[in-house]
Amino acid sequence: MRKASCFFAALSALVSIGIPAAEVGLVTAVSGSVKLQEEKSVVSELRAFVKLREGDQLTMEGVSRLQVVYFHGGRQETWQGAGALEVGNESSKPLKGGLQPEVKTLPAILVKQLSKTPSPEGGVKTGMIRLRSLATPHDKLDTVEKNYADMRKQADADDRNPELFLMASYFEQREFEKLEVFMRQLGEQSPGDEGLAAINSLYSKAIIEAKGSEKK
Numbered sequence: 001m002r003k004a005s006c007f008f009a010a011l012s013a014l015v016s017i018g019i020p021a022a023e024v025g026l027v028t029a030v031s032g033s034v035k036l037q038e039e040k041s042v043v044s045e046l047r048a049f050v051k052l053r054e055g056d057q058l059t060m061e062g063v064s065r066l067q068v069v070y071f072h073g074g075r076q077e078t079w080q081g082a083g084a085l086e087v088g089n090e091s092s093k094p095l096k097g098g099l100q101p102e103v104k105t106l107p108a109i110l111v112k113q114l115s116k117t118p119s120p121e122g123g124v125k126t127g128m129i130r131l132r133s134l135a136t137p138h139d140k141l142d143t144v145e146k147n148y149a150d151m152r153k154q155a156d157a158d159d160r161n162p163e164l165f166l167m168a169s170y171f172e173q174r175e176f177e178k179l180e181v182f183m184r185q186l187g188e189q190s191p192g193d194e195g196l197a198a199i200n201s202l203y204s205k206a207i208i209e210a211k212g213s214e215k216k
Contacts, residue, residue, distance in 0.1 A: 026115065033062055049119075058085045070091060077102070077103055144170075
């Protein structure tokens with residue numbers, strides 16, 4: 001009985017110190033003014049490729065556009081206009097403004113890789129850094145690249161999910177040279193694309209961090 005009391009006391013202590021909720025989704029696109037209110041944090045401007053947690057609140061102002069992919073279930077929501085949302089475990093809940101999302105369900109193989117997109121705040125996970133010490137089998141790379149080609153054919157021209165899939169796959173498998181070449185090609189193809197520039201900046205930073213951590 002005493003052990004049980006100690007367990008629940010410890011559990012209550014962990015809850016009281018405010019352990020962050022698990023990441024439930026990824027912002028894959030944002031334009032206009034969208035504010036993020038995290039629990040016990042000040043309001044900040046929402047950036048693309050930020051990972052969201054259940055309970056986060058998003059305020060969209062003016063002519064804003066937001067695209068979120070939920071990891072559990074693969075629900076992709078595209079919101080446009082002014083209003084407020086609350087992030088749930090598998091979907092967003094409108095709080096005001098009468099917003100209605102355009103909803104699409106993404107393939108599990110795509111969602112799995114989207115969830116591995118590095119955070120804009122940095123801090124590459126050690127497990128990802130040390131994933132591969134030997135060369136990646138060519139057949140695995142061939143499969144990844146074929147999947148990307150298929151996704152690209154089926155996606156809209158302005159949909160960057162296929163690129164996020166391939167970049168996360170290259171990064172996960174430590175194919176940094178392939179990733180850097182791919183980033184340069186994308187930049188040359190769409191030099192004025194701000195979303196693409198943000199993706200390239202994100203992965204350039206992640207590659208530097210990964211190589212630096214590897215040397216320690």
